Amino acid sequence: MKTTFKTSLISLLLIITTAFVAKAQDTRIQLGSLDHLAAKASETVDVNVDERLMKLAARVFSDKDEDQRQIKKLIEGLKGIYVKSFEFETEGQFGAADLEPIRAQLRGAGWTRMVNVVSKKEGNLEVYLQFAGEMINGLAVLHTDDKELTVVNIVGPVDLDKLAQLEGQMGIPDLGIESTKSKKKTNEQ
Amino acid sequence: MKDDYLWDKTGEPDPQIQQLEEILGTLRYQPKPLEIPEDLPVSRRKNYFPWLAIAAALLIAILAGGIWLSTRSRNEAPERQAEVTPQAPAPVEEKSPLPAESKTPERKPDSRKEVIAVNRHRPKVATPVLSKHEREEALMAKEQVMVALRLTTEKLSLVHKKTQNTNPANQIRNQHRVG
Numbered sequence: 001m002k003t004t005f006k007t008s009l010i011s012l013l014l015i016i017t018t019a020f021v022a023k024a025q026d027t028r029i030q031l032g033s034l035d036h037l038a039a040k041a042s043e044t045v046d047v048n049v050d051e052r053l054m055k056l057a058a059r060v061f062s063d064k065d066e067d068q069r070q071i072k073k074l075i076e077g078l079k080g081i082y083v084k085s086f087e088f089e090t091e092g093q094f095g096a097a098d099l100e101p102i103r104a105q106l107r108g109a110g111w112t113r114m115v116n117v118v119s120k121k122e123g124n125l126e127v128y129l130q131f132a133g134e135m136i137n138g139l140a141v142l143h144t145d146d147k148e149l150t151v152v153n154i155v156g157p158v159d160l161d162k163l164a165q166l167e168g169q170m171g172i173p174d175l176g177i178e179s180t181k182s183k184k185k186t187n188e189q
Numbered sequence: 190m191k192d193d194y195l196w197d198k199t200g201e202p203d204p205q206i207q208q209l210e211e212i213l214g215t216l217r218y219q220p221k222p223l224e225i226p227e228d229l230p231v232s233r234r235k236n237y238f239p240w241l242a243i244a245a246a247l248l249i250a251i252l253a254g255g256i257w258l259s260t261r262s263r264n265e266a267p268e269r270q271a272e273v274t275p276q277a278p279a280p281v282e283e284k285s286p287l288p289a290e291s292k293t294p295e296r297k298p299d300s301r302k303e304v305i306a307v308n309r310h311r312p313k314v315a316t317p318v319l320s321k322h323e324r325e326e327a328l329m330a331k332e333q334v335m336v337a338l339r340l341t342t343e344k345l346s347l348v349h350k351k352t353q354n355t356n357p358a359n360q361i362r363n364q365h366r367v368g
Binding site for chain 2 (some may be wrong): 045048049053054057058059060061071074075078081082083085113117119122125127131139141143150152153166
């Protein structure tokens with residue numbers, strides 16, 4: 001009887017731990033706390049593409065067109081893309097307190113700040129990555145300027161190589177990043 | 190004679206009973222603590238319940254997996270079968286002096302075997318055609334994805350530019366700090 005109880009307890013603990021681990025692996029950032037800034041902003045970009053929409057979108061990308069095929073490949077494994085971007089006409093429309101809920105999420109749940117650029121001209125730029133083993137499982141970009149606030153969150157396995165391959169295609173700016181594959185090729189030569 | 194002594198030891202004692210009591214008294218129960226010899230082999234009962242539970246769970250998982258796989262393969266695998274129908278050799282046409290117009294148009298005799306592919310189960314369509322509403326939704330999602338990708342790459346480009354334009358003097362200073 002005692003052993004049965006012990007086994008049940010261990011199983012329950014295992015289930016709870018698994019649930020917590022699964023929750024911790026969720027790389028989606030809740031951006032709802034920024035919604036109130038839309039009223040002050042002169043321009044707002046709000047992108048909410050969940051896994052279902054992502055799959056649906058992937059189906060309308062043409063396989064015949066090389067550019068579209070590459071984008072399709074990139075988004076096929078993704079579980080969501082969420083963007084909130086606000087542009088203001090005057091300075092000081094948002095503060096650190098507005099960003100705190102976002103930063104709090106990025107401090108936990110396995111996020112690592114890979115890059116932090118502080119520029120007087122361009123504002124602050126932070127790039128966060130979440131890893132699942134050696135794979136990137138989530139990407140978050142936080143850009144704050146005097147008159148601009150942008151948060152980008154990509155959920156799912158992000159292939160930076162594929163992202164770099166999109167440079168200059170379909171209005172996507174040139175990243176200037178050399179993909180690891182092309183690097184390998186040049187090294188071989 | 191009263192039998193009281195025999196029942197509750199009251200009354201006059203019977204000498205025969207007393208004698209019997211003395212003889213059997215040596216075998217009387219004497220309370221003393223139980224002593225287990227140290228060299229007695231003790232077999233501990235093993236509890237197999239947790240192992241049985243794990244084995245049962247694994248068995249159920251394997252069974253469920255097997256059922257799922259079998260139903261999946263049954264639904265997916267289209268059964269295609271080629272039926273070969275041997276055709277009897279066409280009779281040799283006798284040449285007749287009648288003109289060609291008078292003859293009814295006949296199928297040319299074919300001595301080859303006729304191969305008919307029969308689809309017993311129609312395979313499920315992998316990608317069903319999007320409905321009008323779904324297509325509209327998909328196009329909107331595509332636009333959103335493009336906007337998001339543009340923004341993301343724009344920001345990453347800015348990061349890249351900034352990290353590439355770091356002052357070399359600072360790098361040297363950092364190297365000194367690290368070294």
